[in-house]
Amino acid sequence: SKMLYNDKIMERENLIDIEDRGYQFGDGIYEVIGVYDGKPLMLDEHLGRLERSAKEVQLTLPDSIGDLKNKLLELVAGNELAEGIIYMQVSRGTAARWHEFPKADVSPVTVAYTRAEDRMTDVENEGAAAVLTEDIRWLRCDIKTLNLLPNVLAKQKAVENNAIEAILHRGETITEASASNVFMVKDGEIWTHPANNFILNGITRRKVLQLCDELNLKIKEATFTVNELLDADEVFITATKLDVVPILKVDNHMIGTGIPGEATKKVLQAFRSLYQ
Numbered sequence: 001s002k003m004l005y006n007d008k009i010m011e012r013e014n015l016i017d018i019e020d021r022g023y024q025f026g027d028g029i030y031e032v033i034g035v036y037d038g039k040p041l042m043l044d045e046h047l048g049r050l051e052r053s054a055k056e057v058q059l060t061l062p063d064s065i066g067d068l069k070n071k072l073l074e075l076v077a078g079n080e081l082a083e084g085i086i087y088m089q090v091s092r093g094t095a096a097r098w099h100e101f102p103k104a105d106v107s108p109v110t111v112a113y114t115r116a117e118d119r120m121t122d123v124e125n126e127g128a129a130a131v132l133t134e135d136i137r138w139l140r141c142d143i144k145t146l147n148l149l150p151n152v153l154a155k156q157k158a159v160e161n162n163a164i165e166a167i168l169h170r171g172e173t174i175t176e177a178s179a180s181n182v183f184m185v186k187d188g189e190i191w192t193h194p195a196n197n198f199i200l201n202g203i204t205r206r207k208v209l210q211l212c213d214e215l216n217l218k219i220k221e222a223t224f225t226v227n228e229l230l231d232a233d234e235v236f237i238t239a240t241k242l243d244v245v246p247i248l249k250v251d252n253h254m255i256g257t258g259i260p261g262e263a264t265k266k267v268l269q270a271f272r273s274l275y276q
């Protein structure tokens with residue numbers, strides 16, 4: 001299959017240097033974009049977030065966003081990808097290993113590739129379980145950086161417990177999950193953590209909030225506690241490709257009546273209409 005390496009689309013091969021700063025320091029940023037029926041979903045929004053992440057870590061993107069967008073579309077077409085994802089990352093470049101930024105003549109390294117993946121229809125329809133774990137990440141979770149070790153450890157805990165996700169809490173406050181945003185429904189209101197430095201403002205999250213508004217579902221972008229989550233009528237998570245997944249069990253607690261709830265199903269249906 002083909003990959004994007006800086007400004008070239010080429011056959012996939014490993015061109016990453018052992019002193020790539022993404023490899024050594026996690027010094028870079030990334031995006032994962034869902035592809036449905038050959039079309040990337042909300043590509044402009046993902047590229048907008050990439051620009052913001054770049055700015056927040058003082059990384060200058062090598063290409064204009066317009067050029068990058070065209071290259072990603074060319075990559076999807078070249079790989080004849082129908083269902084799956086685009087993964088792309090930009091590291092601060094390759095230079096002798098010193099923590100501080102390299103000299104200005106060192107260019108960032110951009111890579112992107114595609115991966116075929118089936119739609120997650122079954123888990124979206126049927127729901128899944130989650131576990132709780134302490135959020136041990138840094139205080140800039142709003143930046144989509146390559147540093148994912150706390151997320152990796154959390155997701156591993158989920159998988160070891162036959163759960164789809166690890167829901168993170170900072171003390172008593174639910175923030176998000178290891179690779180998705182968390183919503184709860186209580187007395188007809190849809191709650192999710194506000195978009196600040198404690199969470200990644202998901203592209204799916206933003207779209208779901210917009211859809212809730214259109215569906216006249218009342219939104220509360222406000223924090224809620226672990227106990228409030230366990231006591232919710234419905235819980236769901238959102239992320240690229242997972243779309244909207246009902247959470248029916250958190251640790252050993254059943255959520256609501258243990259089946260996907262009405263509000264969750266409405267939101268899922270509305271989300272699917274974006275690509276069906």
Ligand code: PDD
Nearest residue numbers: 032178179180181200202203204239240
């Ligand atoms: N993860 N929160 C975290 C910590 C995430 O890593 C992600 C996405 C999300 C959801 O964001 P979005 O709706 O834009 O995908 C929330 C991607 C999919 C990943 O790392 O694979």
